[in-house]
Amino acid sequence: MKAARWWGLAALLVIAVVASVAVGTIAFSPSQIVRAVRGLGDPTTVFVVRFLRGPRALLAVLVGAGLGISGGALQGTLRNPLAEPYLLGVSGGAAVGAVLATLAGLPPGALPLAAFAGAILAVVVTFFVAHVSGARGDSRTLLMAGVVVGAFANAAIMLALANATPDTIRNAVWWMMGSVADASWSSVLVLLIYTALAGGFLVLLGRDIDALALGEDAAAGLGLNVDRSLRRIFLVASLVAAATVASAGLIGFVGLIVPHMARALGLTRARSQLLACALLGGILVVLADLAGRVAMPATEIPLGAITALVGVPFFLIKLRRLR
Amino acid sequence: MISFDGVTVRYPRAAADAVASVSFAAERGMLTAVVGPNGSGKSTLVRSLLGRLPVQAGAILVDGQVAGGMHRRDLARKVAVVTQREELAFPVSVRDYVSLGRYAHRGLFSTEGVGDNAAVGGAMQSAGVDALALRSVDELSGGEWQRVRLARALAQETGAIVLDEPTTFLDIGHEMAVFELLHKLARGGLAILLVSHQLNLVARFADHIILLHRGKVAASGPPDQVMRAEILERVYEWPLVVARDPAVGAPALIPLRAARPIKGDGGV
Numbered sequence: 400m401k402a403a404r405w406w407g408l409a410a411l412l413v414i415a416v417v418a419s420v421a422v423g424t425i426a427f428s429p430s431q432i433v434r435a436v437r438g439l440g441d442p443t444t445v446f447v448v449r450f451l452r453g454p455r456a457l458l459a460v461l462v463g464a465g466l467g468i469s470g471g472a473l474q475g476t477l478r479n480p481l482a483e484p485y486l487l488g489v490s491g492g493a494a495v496g497a498v499l500a501t502l503a504g505l506p507p508g509a510l511p512l513a514a515f516a517g518a519i520l521a522v523v524v525t526f527f528v529a530h531v532s533g534a535r536g537d538s539r540t541l542l543m544a545g546v547v548v549g550a551f552a553n554a555a556i557m558l559a560l561a562n563a564t565p566d567t568i569r570n571a572v573w574w575m576m577g578s579v580a581d582a583s584w585s586s587v588l589v590l591l592i593y594t595a596l597a598g599g600f601l602v603l604l605g606r607d608i609d610a611l612a613l614g615e616d617a618a619a620g621l622g623l624n625v626d627r628s629l630r631r632i633f634l635v636a637s638l639v640a641a642a643t644v645a646s647a648g649l650i651g652f653v654g655l656i657v658p659h660m661a662r663a664l665g666l667t668r669a670r671s672q673l674l675a676c677a678l679l680g681g682i683l684v685v686l687a688d689l690a691g692r693v694a695m696p697a698t699e700i701p702l703g704a705i706t707a708l709v710g711v712p713f714f715l716i717k718l719r720r721l722r
Numbered sequence: 723m724i725s726f727d728g729v730t731v732r733y734p735r736a737a738a739d740a741v742a743s744v745s746f747a748a749e750r751g752m753l754t755a756v757v758g759p760n761g762s763g764k765s766t767l768v769r770s771l772l773g774r775l776p777v778q779a780g781a782i783l784v785d786g787q788v789a790g791g792m793h794r795r796d797l798a799r800k801v802a803v804v805t806q807r808e809e810l811a812f813p814v815s816v817r818d819y820v821s822l823g824r825y826a827h828r829g830l831f832s833t834e835g836v837g838d839n840a841a842v843g844g845a846m847q848s849a850g851v852d853a854l855a856l857r858s859v860d861e862l863s864g865g866e867w868q869r870v871r872l873a874r875a876l877a878q879e880t881g882a883i884v885l886d887e888p889t890t891f892l893d894i895g896h897e898m899a900v901f902e903l904l905h906k907l908a909r910g911g912l913a914i915l916l917v918s919h920q921l922n923l924v925a926r927f928a929d930h931i932i933l934l935h936r937g938k939v940a941a942s943g944p945p946d947q948v949m950r951a952e953i954l955e956r957v958y959e960w961p962l963v964v965a966r967d968p969a970v971g972a973p974a975l976i977p978l979r980a981a982r983p984i985k986g987d988g989g990v
Contacts, residue, residue, distance in 0.1 A: 478811035533734060603830060610825050612812065616805045619772045621878070622798025622826030667814040 404664065408678040412460065415685040419456040420448055422693060450584075458582035458590065458646060459688045459702075460681035463653055465594040465643040467680025469636040470654025471661060471673045472601045475608040476632045477538050484640035484654035487545040487633060491552025492521020493644040498559050498571045510574060511586070511645040518641035521548050522634070537615070538629055576701035577648035579688055586646045593642035597635050598677060604632055605670030612669075650703050652710030653680055659717060683709070723882045723913035724748045724771070724801060728780030731763075731770045740766040741937040743780065746930075748915040750881060753908040755916045755924040758934030759958055764917045765806055766937075768886045772803055784882070798826035802875035806886040806917075813860035816870050820846055823877030845876035849903065865896030872903065882913035889920060901927045925949050926972040933957060949973035 421427045427435070427444060434440040435448035469484035477486075485491075496517020500510050528544040560568050601608075607628040610618040619625050640654070661675040687705040694700055725747035732739045741763035748754035756764050769775045771782050771789055782789040784800050802823065810819075823845065824838045846852040849869045854862065862870060868888055875883045885904070889897040897920065905927050908914040918924050924931060924945070931948040933941040935957040941948040951964045954975060961978040 475812070480811065606825065606828070606830070610822055612810055612814075613822065614805070614808050616769060616772055616774055617803070617808050619774055619794065620798065620801075620803030620805060621822060622795040624794050625774075662812060667812065667818060 405675075408675065408682070412678055412682050412685075415682050415689070416456045416460060419459070419685050419689045420452040422689060423447075423452060424696060454584050454587050455579050455582040455688070456685055457587050458579045459685040461587065461590040461594050462579060462643045462647045462650060463657075463680035463682070463684030464677035465590065465598060465639045465680070466650065466654040466684075467657040467661075467676035467678075468594075468598040468601055468673050469639045469643075470680075471658040471669075471676035472604070472608060472632055472636045473654075474658045475669050475672070476611050476629065476636075477542065478612060478614070479542075480659065481655070483651075484636060484643075485549075485649070485651075487541065487637050488521030488525040488548035488552070489518045489637050489640045489644060490649050491549040491556075492524075493518040493641065494571075494575055494649065495521070495552045495555050495559075497574050497648075498556050501567050501571045501574070502559055502563060507581075514574075514648075515641055515645035518637070518644055521552060522637040522641070524548050526630075526633075538633075541629075541633065573701070574648050575703075577650035577703035577706075578699075578701060579647045579684075580699065582646075590642055590646045593639060594677075597639040597642070598673075600635050601632065601639070602670055602673045604628070604635075605668065605673060608632065608669035608673075647702070650684065650706055652703075652706045653683055656710045656713050657683060659713070723750050723785060724884070724915060725783045726767065726780070727783060729767070729770065729777055729782055730779040731766050731775050732778050733766075733775065739778070739937055740775075741770075741934070744932075744934070744937070744939055745780070746932045746939065746942055748882065748884075748913045748930075750913045751908060751911055752929040753905055753914045753916065753927055754930045754932070755918055755928035756932045756934060757918060757921055757924055758940070762934040762957075763937040764934055765886055768803065768805070768884055768917060771801070771884060772805075773797075795826045798878060798880070800880050801882045801884060802878035802880040804871050804875050804883070804885040804888055806890075808871065810859060813858045815855070816846075816851060816857050816859060816862070817842070817855040819859050819870060820851075820873045820877050823874040826878065841879050842877045845873045848876055848907070849873035864891045865893070865899070868892060868896070868900060869903075872900070876907075880912075882915065883907070884915045884917075886917045887919065888916070889918065889923075897923065921949070921954075921975050922967075925974065926967060926970060945973055949975060 417429055417432065420432050421429065425447065431440060431444055432448055435445045438445055466484050473482040473484065473486060474480060493514040496513040497510050500513035505513065525544045525548045528547060529541040532540050560571060607623055610621045610623045611628065615625050657676050657680045660679050661672045664675060666672040666675050687709065688702055691700040691702055691705045726744050729741060729744045730739050731741050744767065756767065758764055766775060770777050773790055777790060784797060789797055821834065821838065821842045824841060827838065846855060849872045851866065851870050851873050854866060854870065859870065889900050892900065901923050904914050904916060928945060930943065931945055932939055933948050940957050941953050949964055951962060955962055963976050963978065965974045965976055967974045
């Protein structure tokens with residue numbers, strides 16, 4: 400991809416973030432925003448920009464970037480265009496963690512930690528199941544283990560919610576739909592660390608992802624330690640996904656469609672593809688959050704619903720092209 | 723260069739050995755071919771060389787070192803492998819595909835250097851695919867794809883190339899072109915180890931043939947020693963005759979029809 404296109408993507412991301420901060424119940428002009436960032440002007444504007452919409456927009460960028468990189472890495476490694484970040488038990492485990500925390504009456508602040516713990520536990524169980532089934536560097540076994548763990552998590556959630564009060568159910572379901580409304584600078588910082596470190600690691604492993612695209616035997620012939628590479632990529636990609644889930648709940652479709660968009664831009668090598676996935680994911684989630692706030696100002700449409708609404712037509716177009 | 727020394731491999735949870743006590747060597751400058759019926763253990767040998775299957779007994783040696791004990795990267799600098807099946811989920815350009823052969827020569831942080839570029843360019847030229855550089859691999863014909871895969875192996879700049887059925891699905895012309903190329907590469911000093919079903923082509927091109935039967939070596943030697951009717955009939959469980967290739971005199975195998983020919987069906 401030409402340098403101009405990279406600058407174009409970066410500019411789009413900046414524009415999306417500025418628009419997301421500018422638009423809302425009270426609209427701000429770009430100059431007002433710049434002044435407010437520096438702490439100047441009307442105190443309400445400063446507060447809204449600095450502590451509400453600013454962190455919210457940045458959290459949306461990081462969630463999108465993390466999901467994009469994670470999805471891109473998993474699709475490339477599994478050689479499957481339907482792979483996505485939640486594949487290896489992340490979503491099911493996170494939901495179980497969140498539901499249990501809600502049922503236990505823990506304060507809302509404990510929810511992200513519970514979700515993160517649930518997601519990590521589910522990923523560990525997925526790897527354990529795959530290992531016990533005798534998967535020796537065979538990613539298909541791991542995929543199936545992920546499906547099994549996900550199904551088990553769904554059953555656990557249904558059991559847990561069967562006798563819960565309507566309020567608890569509402570809270571749990573609302574959390575599962577995903578939102579960046581509760582963004583704070585500390586949540587932005589935590590996710591920044593995860594996304595930068597784990598995302599950067601995945602980009603470095605791009606060469607391995609390229610080699611694995613040939614299949615596991617052929618990758619071994621190129622000099623790759625297949626088992627070790629697969630383990631690293633799956634674990635780190637799931638870790639990024641778990642971190643995004645902890646800060647914003649479940650946001651479907653982003654990790655699934657963003658890699659397709661990157662490929663549509665003509666990016667075939669994993670390293671540049673993953674970088675583009677980060678930018679595209681950021682743009683997509685910021686815009687989805689903005690759309691959710693603007694379309695129904697009183698209630699806000701859940702973020703996960705918007706990304707799915709965008710994702711479905713995108714996939715329909717792709718399907719038409721495939722034929 | 724590559725020697726199999728009493729190699730025994732058994733798949734996990736299998737009742738019998740897939741290959742048992744197989745010994746032979748593939749030397750530099752030679753085209754060595756492994757042939758045998760379906761399920762005789764040909765691909766098993768390739769997968770165990772790659773370290774994808776555990777070797778129960780014996781050893782696979784590459785330049786005198788046990789392959790299983792080598793660092794994968796070091797092994798890939800000595801032996802390139804073109805596996806039987808390979809299908810990319812997401813298409814890349816031919817140039818990018820061939821440059822994957824440089825994996826073992828590059829570090830985690832290094833970008834493609836002058837040496838890499840030269841190796842990739844040279845490999846594409848040797849395999850005759852330099853004109854395809856910018857094409858996407860999913861737009862290639864079967865013959866082009868096999869040559870591009872061979873170019874990738876050449877870009878690895880190894881002393882040996884192992885190929886598992888590189889001419890499956892190719893027509894006669896493309897098949898001959900691949901065999902001529904492999905022969906030329908062997909004469910150029912590479913050790914070429916070829917797994918193939920094409921007995922007649924192997925008989926014409928190979929210096930040494932290993933015939934596998936149910937995981938064991940049934941015959942091993944130059945084409946004239948291995949391509950004998952009594953040996954092949956027993957291994958392939960089918961009646962056949964061995965004739966002579968009119969051009970170079972190599973043994974040529976002709977499988978017979980199962981039923982007797984109908985009397986008087988010869989003339990027009």
